[in-house]
Amino acid sequence: MDATLGLYLNGTRVASLPLTSKFAWQYFPTVSNTMDPSNDPATGRPLKRFDDIRYLFPTTLNANDVVRLQKDATDTSPTYGIDLIELEPVSDAISAPTNSLNVTQSPYNAVANDNGDDYSAFNSCVTDAKSTGKTMYCPILSCSLDSRLLSGDRRSQRR
């Protein structure tokens, strides 16, 4: 189920946070060479996961500001479970470091804020960064990865 939940700042609804129960439970094979979870309970060991979302307030919060989550008529889930809310200051964006590959530029061309899958762009950029000893640079943006992106010694596995 997909539904929103109201985010309030000092009594004003400032955002409708998009939440999903898609990741509430996933099942991992007990004997397999894959780490990919499934939504099929017959697959194996159930592990609870959660939907982790981020929101950037347009301005820095002040002492005594009141942040509240509230279910309103437009928020259609019958129930919500909130594990935690973490508030922290966000640093200014950094410019691309020397010797880095920008995932939003050619040949990767990730497109921010379009809800289109940027997995291929990120996977290619990470692969190139690893093989050339560079770092991947991702400007402040919102990209969508429809598959799990792995780095390090583990191999990327895409469904």
Ligand SMILES: [Ca+2]
């Ligand atoms: Ca995109």
